[in-house]
Amino acid sequence: MKKHLITTEWNEDDFNRMFLPGIAIDAVIFGFHDQRLMVLLLQYKNTNAFALPGGFIMKHENGNDAAQRILKDRTGLSNIYLEQFYTFADISRHDTSFFKKIMKARGMKPTKNHFLLNRFISIGYYALVDFTKAVPTTDLLADECKWHDLKELPPLIQDHQQIIQKALSTLRQDLDIKLVGFNLLPETFTIGDLQNLYETILDTKFLRTSFQRKILNLGILKMVDKKMTGAAHKAPYLYKFSTK
Template sequence: MTTNQKFNFRNYVKNTSLTVGVNPVIFSVSEDKLKVLLATFDPRLKKSLPGGAILKNENADDAANRVLQETTGLESIFLKQFHVFSEPDRFSYATVYNELHEESYKPPEDIDIPDRVFTIGYFALVNFDTVHPTGGIINVMSEWVDIDTIPELMYDHNLIIDEALSSLRKELFFEPIGYNLLPEKFTMPELQRIYEIILDKPLTRSNFQRKMLNWGIYERLGERKEGVSHKRPFLYRFDKERYDKAIKTGINFCL
């Protein structure tokens, strides 16, 4: 036998019309709280995550970066895919219209509306101060919301945020990503707060300091933080070169 006799194109290509989008869960830290960027599509509806479809010549990462750029203005920041959400009924393009009966939200009948929409969940870490949230292309506005006061959201977006947070915590053990939430120059106490807020548990100051320095991936700068009403802490910077070297020699970032 040379040809595969089992194969029949008509059985193989299952024609469920489908769109795949991305939903970045954008984290930042401000006022000692972990925050997530939530979008408002229409003020009368529940909030949702920023998101968008994957366009013709994009891969998923491209799309996530684009959505991030549209809503925060930021490029090339920490962004990582963590899970696909694919329940058959997780999303419907008619939801908004069914809720509000606004003519402009009515799915037109002359274009093919996909039966299903999957979304690829991403999480991103950004420095709060560098972001001026906008609604991007789809939404009216977006805003930071404390992780522990997230309201009920559209679709399965509450679930997506839960999974994003637990993926973020997992990732902390493999990559020292916390510094992405801080400005380029930061102090050890600041970094410690990041870890405490993400992991939601207190860490011992002196030991935290020593561990971070032992990793040898942060460069201590000459300067110290100005304008604090007590001893001025050193400033540090993430050092990519040292990081790459540390990775090669095999390091683990367990806390």
């Protein structure tokens, strides 16, 4: 068992010795699949509850390093693109009933001062991953870790719905400014693939010619080859993202 993972046997002293008190990380992990924007969620079957993947910052860790560790544990991927986008600190988000249900479902007897029942300020990160490469992996308290269509999310605990909406709003702002959308695509893609991604994230439609002209004028794409589908003269070109 890795020492940085929280086990159900750990007590308040263990947590305070290893982690920063009162600070948590919640991660909105986006993927793109079948022209749908997907979000990775944990499910707690015995409580019928859904939540964002999250964790805590170890005392020897930088915040971004902790986020990368948490994301690797949930997706199996390293060097994930992530952005810290907001800090959630409202008193109203402190709801102990959810964690009490989970702990009881796991056969634990939560004490009044158990660290999971404390109030936490949560640092929000959004992450962009290649859906085809991610391997969703549950944590020690959840029963399942699965992708969900952003437009068909189940009811979420605490303020996690608000966290997702804030992450989506930030992602939309970053699309053109930071060109982050390419992190959701495979290494090579067509202009049509990229347009579908933009339309899905922004929930709007673009004229094909206008979108193609806009993207190609940015000078950020490198042509790779024609996509081998159908007649050669009709096959769309494949591109890759290039900052050179």
